[in-house]
Amino acid sequence: MKLRNLTLSLVGLSLVGAAAGAAGSLVTTAAFAQAEQFFPMLVYRTGPYAPSGIPVANGFRDYYTLINERDGGINGVKITFEECETKYNTKLGVECYEKLKNKGPTGATLVNPFSTGITYQLIPKAPVDEVPILSMGYGRTAAADGRVFEWIFNFPATYWSQASAFVRYVAQQEGGEANLKGKKIAHVYHNSAYGKEANATLEVLAKKYGFELTLLAVDHPGQEQKSTWLQVRRLKPDWIFMSGWGVMNQVAVKEAAAINYPMDHFVGNWWSGSDADVIPAGDGSIGYKSTAFHGAGTGWPVHQDIIKYVYGGDEAKAKENNIGEVLYNRTIVNAMFGVEAVRTAQGKFGNKPLTGKQVRWGLENLNITKARLKELGMEGFMKPLKVTCRDHETGGSVIIQQWDGKKWSFSSDWIPPISEVVRPMIEEAAAAYAKENNITPRSC
Amino acid sequence: MDLLTAVFVAPFLDMAGSPVFLAEVVIVGVLTGVMYSLVALGFVLIFKASGVFNFAQGVMVLFAALTLVGLMERGVPVWLAILMTILVMIGLAFAIERFMLRHLVNQEPIILFMATIGLAFVLEGVGETLWGSNVKALDVGIPNASFEVGGILLNEFDLFAAASCAVLVAVLAVFFHYTTIGRALRAVADDHQAALSVGIPLKTIWVIVWSVAGFVGLVAGIMWGARSGVQFSLSLIALKALPVLILGGFTSVPGAIVGGLIIGVGEKIAEIYWGPLLGGAIENWFAYMLALVFLVFRPQGLFGERIIERV
Structure with missing residues (x-):
């Protein structure tokens, strides 16, 4: 009898302990969840555009992982991310956005649609859901006019x-x-x-x-x-x-x-x-x-950091995952913009998970200087830029790269756009959009 | 009046004004049409032998090309890789017969069609899982230099593809018309049960025809894959074969080739001489429009078997 009671007591204690442990684990998870910044990832690893989508998805994943592994997150706030497969299909892309927009303790940080079609569909949703869109070098060109398109950013060029x-x-x-x-x-x-x-x-x-x-x-x-x-x-x-x-x-x-x-x-x-x-x-x-609007290859310190912190020094594995390829590098730039926007916003709102609205402020006040690029291991990789309320495109300069049979190399200096022609066209298109959609442009 | 001139006069004046260019357009159209025929052939073979419109034919082209290039990337010599891919396609034919067709004997054609839709998704998924989704360069040693003859630019690769297709069509035409297996294939296409009742081994016939379609898919995969790299969108070339099939008839091997030539030449002439009037990129829908016009007057296609309905 005694033995039976003892056994029952032990089982009971174990159950209580297990429950306490589980509760503790939940508390810990919740505590971690409080210090997380969620980035949705609309990817296309399958379908006819997969050859382009794979390096894009890998670039985002690797840069977010690098920030967590090397820096412990953005000022201590860990990055979390989740992929959703769009197959480069606009309908699927919108479904993915709806699925991911409320994830994480503060919802989606921002969204990188990586498709002009998906971007067009999400533009009206952005101010309603308060999730900023970073359509870097694609999407609606008129969004460069930040007075009309408060939630859309398309820097560094259209x-x-x-x-x-x-x-x-x-x-x-x-x-x-x-x-x-x-x-x-x-x-x-x-x-x-x-x-x-x-x-x-x-x-x-x-x-x-x-x-x-x-x-x-x-x-x-x-x-x-x-x-x-x-x-x-x-x-x-x-x-x-x-x-x-x-x-x-x-x-x-x-x-x-x-x-x-x-x-x-x-x-x-x-x-x-x-x-x-x-x-x-x-x-x-x-x-x-x-x-x-950025370099190709792995000749920058950021790539060496990715090989070291994300791939444990295994360069061959990093190559298998497209490191240094043009589209991979493009998403390194894209992911960096998102991370730096959060960092900028943290300067105003504190080092904690931020809402889309706060990150929008960070995007609009983003200032990537030459010195900052050097700190990020991207000196010479791209041009510095400064976003303003009026100008969501920033400079708009491009550089020409040329294929020599083995690799891409720059073959020109940075070439500025013909702004006296382009900017009035952008403002005209933005004004037409504002009129169609009853938007009162901000004054800035 | 200007519009009428632009549609009915200017294109013909343009053609007459530069006959060498017109000749080049026609030749390019013929060579492109041959490439379409190559894809259409796979559809014809299976439809002829089983009455099934094989929705998975485009994906079979992709699967064969992916397998070939995947083997070559692992250091297998070209000839051996081609041989091994043929064996894989035969193995696939066995698997399709064993796991899909055997259970659908004497079912409605629509049921078989739906099954091939499922097959397309399975093959697509398996292909991507096994060989990945990246673009793969395919070089099987076909020459690719361009040269001019009388002001007309020709490409060795296009000529090689046309010659390969011509040989393939000739062999298949002979096979279908003059061999016992060919006659058996046609009997199966007419009626599964009747064919079985006279002792035609339905399962064997199906394996043979799916294997041949797989082989044709491999040839198409090599030709198209060498042009654009082997990648998922290779499966979409099936869309180019549909107007060829409508025009040439679903049951005729020579029809596939003639249909391909008409579509190839027709769409090139339409795009170059009338395309600019409509903003360009008209060749895709023009091919279907051309096929639809034929459909109105000859529903069975140019060379299709005559449709006879008895009351």
């Missing part, structure tokens, strides 16, 4: 600035703006809202400088482009600008090589200049150029 910087680059190569007159420029573009973004800017600039612009649309997915390149062959343009995506880029580079088009006069936009875009064409892609 499609319109990019197109104008491309024209400025051509002018530099041709010996001055006056020499643009009579030149033939073709824009080969993905037949979608994204692909058409640059058309209006190019048309205005064609009128201004007197070059002959030909617009050549390529339907999704762009697996077959013989007609486009037959037209290029007949037209013999002096320069080609391309706004492509996915398989369209790889086929275009290969077709251009097949018709012996001079590759150093073929310039893709920043979504047409990744490693995956040039590798299938082999040696034919040597000399191909694209715009960029």
